[in-house]
Amino acid sequence: MAERVRNQEVDILRGIAAVLMILGHSFIVYPVNIASVPWCTAIGHFIYTFHMELFFILAGYVYHCIGYKSYIRKKIDRIALPYFVFGIAAMLLRAYGGAAINGTEPIGEGIIKLFFRGGGYWFLYVSFLIFAVYPLLDRVLSKSMAIEIAFCGLILIVDQYVKVTDFLTLDTVTHYLPYFVIGHIMAKINRGGERAKTSILVSTFIIYVVLDSYEISNDEKLGAIFHFIRAVSMCYVVFCLSKVIFGRWGERRGCVQIKKSLIDCSKYSLQIYLFNGYLLTAIRIILCNILKIQSPFLIAMTIWIGDLAISLILCKYILPRMRLLTRLCGIKLGENK
Numbered sequence: 001m002a003e004r005v006r007n008q009e010v011d012i013l014r015g016i017a018a019v020l021m022i023l024g025h026s027f028i029v030y031p032v033n034i035a036s037v038p039w040c041t042a043i044g045h046f047i048y049t050f051h052m053e054l055f056f057i058l059a060g061y062v063y064h065c066i067g068y069k070s071y072i073r074k075k076i077d078r079i080a081l082p083y084f085v086f087g088i089a090a091m092l093l094r095a096y097g098g099a100a101i102n103g104t105e106p107i108g109e110g111i112i113k114l115f116f117r118g119g120g121y122w123f124l125y126v127s128f129l130i131f132a133v134y135p136l137l138d139r140v141l142s143k144s145m146a147i148e149i150a151f152c153g154l155i156l157i158v159d160q161y162v163k164v165t166d167f168l169t170l171d172t173v174t175h176y177l178p179y180f181v182i183g184h185i186m187a188k189i190n191r192g193g194e195r196a197k198t199s200i201l202v203s204t205f206i207i208y209v210v211l212d213s214y215e216i217s218n219d220e221k222l223g224a225i226f227h228f229i230r231a232v233s234m235c236y237v238v239f240c241l242s243k244v245i246f247g248r249w250g251e252r253r254g255c256v257q258i259k260k261s262l263i264d265c266s267k268y269s270l271q272i273y274l275f276n277g278y279l280l281t282a283i284r285i286i287l288c289n290i291l292k293i294q295s296p297f298l299i300a301m302t303i304w305i306g307d308l309a310i311s312l313i314l315c316k317y318i319l320p321r322m323r324l325l326t327r328l329c330g331i332k333l334g335e336n337k
Helices: 008-025 038-048 051-061 068-096 107-117 119-141 145-161 167-190 198-218 224-248 253-267 269-290 296-321 323-328
Strands: none
Touching: 008 038, 008 051, 008 224, 008 253, 008 269, 008 296, 038 051, 038 296, 051 119, 051 167, 051 224, 068 107, 068 119, 068 269, 068 323, 107 119, 107 167, 119 145, 119 167, 119 269, 145 167, 145 224, 167 224, 198 224, 224 253, 253 269, 253 296, 269 296, 296 323
């Protein structure tokens, strides 16, 4: 079967989401608490209002299943296998890592989390469950866009008003499934290739600002429905801005290089996520424990840039030389070429 052509717009958006994810994780709380520094708090809050939701929207946008057996086999290779490899390594590190780790965890508790609650790599656990179940749901949902929208609304109501169990991360699956569905709906709508109107872009940005301001001023988390509206609004704004910057201005020298870097971050976004915890810990130890650096800006920027740079170097130049590690990291052979 021929490989599907990569969607450059999706690659750029996924690259942006990966870059934001690493930046958000760079605001550490141990051994120096820079997350409480006002500018770190503000940037972190902004990132966490939509960046993981953007990942799930994009996953729904590119969702494609022809033949469930081959489809699920690919998801096992690309998601489940790396989840268990890196999840077990992280579990052992937390159990026996000592003072270098931000909080230890008994091995028994780590095993329960790994198999039944997603552990530190919850995103992969939740993604795999959604990918596994969605082809079954899609048999009904694909009959009508109205059914898809109604289902999305129903799950949002459940997420807001029903206390869903955290067993098998079903509460988290319930929270992120509507974003996957809305991404799939957006893919169908976008086939017409219509350009976004400025009025819609401005309106969605205003919606985001109003809802976010309400949350901040009331010091109270938004419910699932309003959080969904806020997150989708900002994802739409980011989508439109990326089309302008990398589409209309895409041939300018600076934009071309940034675009290439974002596409690389997209191609290896899974591996960037997998390596993040280990690289963050290593860089944090060097900066804070060995060099005794206290500057929030220097710590955050070094972790952010260092984490991304090392991850890309590993994925593009080192891992392809080691076939076993390449597979364990979820990289498809030949993907770097």
